[in-house]
Amino acid sequence: MTTPRPDWAAPEQSAGFLLWRVTLAWQRAMRAALARHELTHVQFVLLASLLWLESRGDPPSQQRLADFVGIDPMMASQVLRKLADRGLLVREVDPADSRARLLRLTPVGRALAAVALTDVEKADAEYFGVLGGDRADFVRSLSALSSFAQR
Amino acid sequence: MTTPRPDWAAPEQSAGFLLWRVTLAWQRAMRAALARHELTHVQFVLLASLLWLESRGDPPSQQRLADFVGIDPMMASQVLRKLADRGLLVREVDPADSRARLLRLTPVGRALAAVALTDVEKADAEYFGVLGGDRADFVRSLSALSSFAQR
DNA sequence: GACAGAAGATATGCGCGCATATTGTATGTA
């Protein structure tokens, strides 16, 4: 166990490190696509998910949105406050539970989310386009890992 | 463009967001495997890569190691300084270029890298084990993305 | 030899991922 292992020392030959680097590259692509909207990639995910949730039910709480997106409730709290400061959404106290904050997009926020969505979709399609026909298999593998590796 | 898109609003149905979440889960697995060695996942990658590079040539500079691993030279500089403070490696001025710092593992650092390597390998194999026979295809897809999405 | 440009290292600052602790509120049970 004292001899170096080529398959670990060389990141490009390990699935884990490939995963890591590919994700970083994807995040850079997202950042580039969202830069002109003054949105970070987490801000966008929260806005887009809120758009989706709003369209089919009551306004969600911060907690519910964070669970839905799969990010840390702490992060969600901070990011949502900034988005509220920018006037993209409002955080109002839940009348049924004064601990919770209900989220509601403003018209400005709704419009921004919709426009950013098209840019992100284009960047995403371009990024994964190189996989060609293997894309379905790739996504299936990701799903298998994702369902296995629940937090 | 003002109607929500289910495939984007629901992260688990988008390849990009799947990628993101799976990578976060992998990083958590790495963190757990490395916790008892008091190593972060980036610290480990640097140590293991240094182990590999040392075994087959002259000691690399910080820049060369950062390039090899694929991380930011800035991060590498900070992390390597901490590792040097812990006595796991030494950073000596390159006699051929007084700007560069040459990296050399200490015996303690070499031993720690080797032990941590076994834990990480086990965790990694366990993590990707759920892919079963699809693992090769998955890694091939990752490689395609990786080579395409060079920084 | 003198100069401009490139490269290695560092500092600063912001956003994200996560762990921990604290406060206030909503539940359960006695």
Added chain:
DNA sequence: TACATACAATATGCGCGCATATCTTCTGTC
């Protein structure tokens, strides 16, 4: 009613990813 427990939100702190600026040193060309 009183209390313990659980939960939503917040604050703090650390490590990472990255952009920008600065300083020093090397290398090119004249």
